Amino acid sequence: MxxxxxxxxxxxxxxxxxxxxxxxxxxxxxxxxxxxxxxxxxxxxxxxxxxxxxxxxxxxxxxxxxxxxxxxxxxxxxxxxxxxxxxxxxxxxxxxxxxxxxxxxxxxxxxxxxxxxxxxxxxxxxxxxxxxxxxxxxxxxxxxxxxxxxxxxxxxxxxxxxxxxxxxxxxxxxxxxxxxxxxxxxxxxxxxxxxxxxxxxxxxxxxxxxxxxxxxxxxxxxxxxxxxxxxxxxxxxxxxxxxxxxxxxxxxxxxxxxxxxxxxxxxxxxxxxxxxxxxxxxxxxxxxxxxxxxxxxxxxxxVHSVAKEKKQSKFGKTIIQLVCSSKEEQAFFRFASIMMKNERDFKLKVYPSLGFAIIMPFIFLFNSLRDGGFSSISDGKGYLTIYSTMIFIPSVIMMLKFSGKYKGAWIYKTLPLGDLSPLFKGTLKAFLVRLYLPMYFIICILFVVIFGGRVIPDLILVLLISALYSVICFIILKKAIPFSESFEAVGQTESWKVFGLMIPIVIFAGLHYLSTLVGFGVYIYIVIMLIANLFLWRKSIRA
Known part of the structure; x- marks a missing residue:
């Protein structure tokens, strides 16, 4: 040897x-x-x-x-x-x-x-x-x-x-x-x-x-x-x-x-x-x-203890029906949610980034605390630091195609589907609802406490931009059936794309800042993002 x-x-x-x-x-x-x-x-x-x-x-x-x-x-x-x-x-x-x-x-x-x-x-x-x-x-x-x-x-x-x-x-x-x-x-x-x-x-x-x-x-x-x-x-x-x-x-x-x-x-x-x-x-x-x-x-x-199966609440069913437009999409939403919850290798690689995403906006805020104090922060536009939570979106979307149980992906071939777009939409929406939204709402509550109710329209706008940005990441990153590849297949070419996808975040944040300088600019931006989301989610997510 x-x-x-x-x-x-x-x-x-x-x-x-x-x-x-x-x-x-x-x-x-x-x-x-x-x-x-x-x-x-x-x-x-x-x-x-x-x-x-x-x-x-x-x-x-x-x-x-x-x-x-x-x-x-x-x-x-x-x-x-x-x-x-x-x-x-x-x-x-x-x-x-x-x-x-x-x-x-x-x-x-x-x-x-x-x-x-x-x-x-x-x-x-x-x-x-x-x-x-x-x-x-x-x-x-x-x-x-x-x-x-x-x-x-x-x-x-x-x-x-x-x-x-x-x-x-x-x-x-x-x-x-x-x-x-x-x-x-x-x-x-x-x-x-x-x-x-x-x-x-x-x-x-x-x-x-x-x-x-x-x-x-x-x-x-x-x-x-x-x-x-x-x-x-x-x-x-x-x-x-x-x-x-x-x-x-x-x-x-x-x-x-x-x-x-x-x-x-x-x-x-x-x-x-x-x-x-x-x-x-x-x-x-x-x-x-x-x-x-x-x-x-x-x-x-x-030890593989059998957990008691929890019945899905009416609220959970309502959320799925609101965000998913078809029965197939709802089924894949539930499947992706279960995978993200139970896939230990996936959680080992993704969950730590959630910790970084939660704390990043507050680190930027604390950095400016020394200069002007708390009052200057609450009166300023430090709420734009919430864009830093979007940094981890590309890496998580990239990880959605990997699984420790990837050999079970043969089941996709047995599905009577001519178009796999419901699979991709359901998986992306499951990520946003199950992983991104809980983290985002925690930050929003703290931001409302710090900056007051005036930032609620801005927080709604950032949420819409996050949904749009997720679609952009899906389009640019290599497309693959969710949970169908081994974690050993993570590549450096995709890492380059993840770094490149930081640029749209800066652009979105810059446009948001400019919209605050114009009367009703934030509300106009919200309408534009709503239209853009409706178009991209319907037309751009294809197999």
């Missing part, structure tokens, strides 16, 4: 695993098989196109490397914080906060399913292999890919930092990034471990999705708190130490730079530096000790 360079590098740390009670040679063989299989089936975050054709073995690695270009581009955004000045606590806190944000979101969206994978039980648990070794292999499998992901983000910035700040900065950054990776991985595993202890069966699977939304909230809010911990005075970032800053984790990993490069040995920097080094290491060994409990509780995911 072909050896892998990553494992050769990992061999240098074999003694650490052995001291932790892990059978390193067995773990290495498990990892070797997993990584070899990944060369044939790349994880979602690294996928290179829709169900690729077979490639030669020497070209398999190229697809993996090409998939990281997007994260390398994101990493370029951190270069100014590394180059400008030597206020390392501020600069590196922002840099580590940015990297942790990207890595944690990838961890939640793409690698949670690996940590919660129970398929190893069928093969490895029947062998005389210690459960701690199996779990360590699983964790290292994720860690290796997270390391590649992080390396693609930070490699160019660190090379720039090497020339700007020297070799000590470069080596210290490598050590701290490895510690950060270990901390993120273990923290995620420990959170899931806590959930597994108290829940089981189908309820557990639902709780996991809600926790992912909560983690999304936490990441976004934490990054905002980090930025507000510093005051900009005469173009210099000034920090006043406070006790609660100990919970801002990126500061832990920034403090060692102040100690090593600026010679600041204040207790504030020393405590944070100790936390940056000790917490990831201690958390790792704590996790290894709790592995048997984790693996035991992980089997709860295999």
């Amino acid at each position: 072909k050896d892998i360079r990553t494992l050769k590098f990992l061999d240098k740390f074999s003694s650490l695993f052995q001291r932790a009670g892990v059978d390193y040679s067995t773990m290495r063989k498990i990892l070797q098989v997993k990584l070899l299989m990944d060369g044939r089936r790349v994880p979602t975050v690294f996928n290179q196109g829709a169900q690729r054709k077979k490639k030669k073995a020497d070209n398999e690695g190229n697809g993996f490397l090409k998939s990281l270009w997007m994260y390398a581009f994101f990493g370029l955004l951190t270069i100014p914080f590394i180059v400008l000045g030597d206020n390392y606590l501020f600069q590196m806190s922002i840099m580590f906060g940015f990297v942790m944000f990207i890595v944690m979101t990838s961890m939640i969206a793409d690698f949670s399913s690996v940590l919660l994978d129970i398929r190893d039980k069928n093969i490895l648990y029947t062998r005389p292999i210690d459960k701690k070794t199996i779990s360590a292999a699983k964790m290292m499998h994720v860690f290796i890919y997270l390391f590649y992901l992080t390396a693609s983000i930070v490699t160019i910035p660190l090379i720039v930092g090497l020339f700007r700040h020297g070799i000590v900065f470069f080596l210290l950054s490598i050590i701290l990034i490895i510690l950060m990776e270990a901390f993120i991985l273990v923290l995620t595993a420990l959170i899931y471990m806590l959930i597994l202890k108290f829940f089981d069966g189908e309820k557990l699977k639902d709780i996991v999705n809600y926790v992912q939304i909560g983690l999304s909230f936490t990441i976004m809010i934490g990054y905002q708190v980090l930025g507000r911990s510093f005051e900009i005075i005469n173009f210099h970032a000034v920090l006043t130490p406070k006790w609660w800053q100990v919970f801002i984790i990126p500061m832990w990993f920034a403090a060692p730079y102040e100690v090593a490069l600026n010679g600041h040995f204040d207790s504030f920097y020393i405590i944070f530096s100790i936390l940056a080094i000790s917490v990831p290491i201690v958390a790792f060994f704590v996790y290894l000790r709790l592995v048997p409990t984790f693996e035991k509780n992980l089997q709860k995911l295999a």
Whole structure:
């Protein structure tokens, strides 16, 4: 079997695993098989196109490397914080906060399913292999890919930092990034471990999705708190130490730079530096000790409890009849609603984005709170930040064609339908009603509290624009029968389209702003959007 360079590098740390009670040679063989299989089936975050054709073995690695270009581009955004000045606590806190944000979101969206994978039980648990070794292999499998992901983000910035700040900065950054990776991985595993202890069966699977939304909230809010911990005075970032800053984790990993490069040995920097080094290491060994409990509780995911079938309420039936024009469309609406509710892989990838969509408008509002206060916000046009909730619409519409049960799509061919447009309309409307509307109404209630009843026409307008925008996304994105493709078929070409579909949001928001400058402009815009929706929903959604 072909050896892998990553494992050769990992061999240098074999003694650490052995001291932790892990059978390193067995773990290495498990990892070797997993990584070899990944060369044939790349994880979602690294996928290179829709169900690729077979490639030669020497070209398999190229697809993996090409998939990281997007994260390398994101990493370029951190270069100014590394180059400008030597206020390392501020600069590196922002840099580590940015990297942790990207890595944690990838961890939640793409690698949670690996940590919660129970398929190893069928093969490895029947062998005389210690459960701690199996779990360590699983964790290292994720860690290796997270390391590649992080390396693609930070490699160019660190090379720039090497020339700007020297070799000590470069080596210290490598050590701290490895510690950060270990901390993120273990923290995620420990959170899931806590959930597994108290829940089981189908309820557990639902709780996991809600926790992912909560983690999304936490990441976004934490990054905002980090930025507000510093005051900009005469173009210099000034920090006043406070006790609660100990919970801002990126500061832990920034403090060692102040100690090593600026010679600041204040207790504030020393405590944070100790936390940056000790917490990831201690958390790792704590996790290894709790592995048997984790693996035991992980089997709860295999429990398929039968939930009581709930009768559809009269209100629900009325909503379906209002939004769907035909019996076929109503049937597909119900089918898509059930799939979005019960498809765990779909929820793992889509639900976290709901958390971001809910909090994004308020982040933009809070950013302007420092400038003019609450009164200036309530009297202004900050309600236009609600357009940021539309950012996740293209990615969700793109995900509607994927399913973990995609092999059951043969049933579509048995349907007596000459035209599949009711299928597409019903699925799109189910997404808008079941996923988008609940989130949107929560934001609307809070916006009415903040801005008053004057914004209700504007909120109605944005809702109509969201419905129209969903049709535009459907037209531009690759058409496929809903829930008929494997998640492994997610492609980079579609990702480019998703980025391009941000442009219409800006255009719609700009037109909305201009309409507020004209008497009855918003109401005229509402009428135009009503007509446009009626036309596009009837004429543009075709198989």
